[in-house]
Amino acid sequence: MTRFIHDQFSKDYLEELLKPFGKVQAPSRVAAEVREIDVLFSPFTTQTANIETLGLLGKMATTAAIFEPFRNPATKEEITDCLLKLLEVRNAIQREANRNKTSIPTAEIPQLWVLTPTASEAIISGFGATFKSDWVEGVYFLPEYLRTAIVVIHQLPSTQETLWLRILGRGRVQQQAVDELTALPANHPFVEVTLELLYSLQQNLRINQNIEIDDRELVMRLAPLYQEDRARAIQEGEQKGEQKVILRQLNRRFGDIDLSLIEQIKGLSTEKLEALAEQLLDFNEVADLATWLQQQQESQNQ
Structure with a gap:
């Protein structure tokens, strides 16, 4: 179960980071038997933002790309399946070129990036993969x-x-990256959205009964960061900022929220918003949110 939680986080995360620089489809379906590409990316012809901000990920996104992130080490079968997806995309581009009687520019064929936490020497050598001097280890x-x-x-x-x-x-590795993320300037263009996605991941992992040791440690690492962010918003009197954080968390977990519920949240006091931020960790569906808001309304009217 937690693997699927991490899969969704990875797709949301890559989509949020890459969408300023091009068209992102996550997921994208290919082939009659329906294989889903995790993230299909097409860069804008004219860049209006600095893609170098994303470092190595930005370098990967300078051309059309397919990103296939794995929570657990990718197996040879999984990598082979990724290659099939790439070939199906290439065939679709080729068919379109044939219809238009044109050739395929190399830049239009996506580069496949298989993102795996670890990989054995057998996996690397088995696919004939080698290191290039102009790329990092x-x-x-x-x-x-x-x-x-x-x-x-x-x-x-x-x-x-x-x-x-x-x-x-x-x-x-992930925990160190989180520490480095929090050390970046608060006005960095991707710090806020990344932290919000991590907080959403934390909440989804927290309600899971069969949480792995790695996930438990991640939840513990993120919990104080979440509390610090909320406390900072309250101390600075940023009630609207608190509303924004809560609404994004709810949207990440449940999708679009009914406007009537959004209006009720916007009408909450700072104290009630703080209570909601704590309570939403235990919500399993939108109905739980509606019930909680109704209870607050009833207690206020008494």
Whole structure:
């Protein structure tokens, strides 16, 4: 169960970081038997934002790309399935080119990035993947025409350039990345959205009964950060900021929230917002939120 929670986090995370720089589809379906690409990315023709902000991830996103993140080490079967997805996308592009009687520009064929926490030497050598001197340690490229690389997250150097990929790691690698994230300036363009996604991940993991040791440690690491952010917002009198954080958390967990519920949340006092921020960790569905808001209304009218 927790693997699917992390899968959704990875897709949401990559989508949020990449959408200023191009079109992001997460997930995207290909083939008649329906294979889902985790994240399909097409860069804007003209960049209006600085993609270098994302370091190594930004370098990967300078061309069309498919991102396939794995919570557990990717198996040879899973990597092979990723290659099939890439070939199906390439075939679709080729069919379109044939209809238009044009050739395919190399830049239009996506580069596949398989993001895995670890990978054995047998996996790397079995796919004929090798290191390139103009890339950092931990990035292994398959033969040229396959347009694929295996990114071993736990082998990446601990630098700011690799931070946005190490967030998708496990255990100490991920926790160190979280520490580095919180040390960045608060006005960094991706700090706020990344923390909100991590807080949402924490909440989803917290309500899971069969949580793994790595996940339990991550929950414990994120809990004080979440409380500090809420406390800071309250101390600064940023009631609207508190509302924004809560609404984003609810949207991440339950999708779009009914406007009537949003209006009720906006009408809550700072004290009630603080209570809601604590209580929403235990909500399993939107109906729990509606019930809680109704209870607050009833207590206020008494």
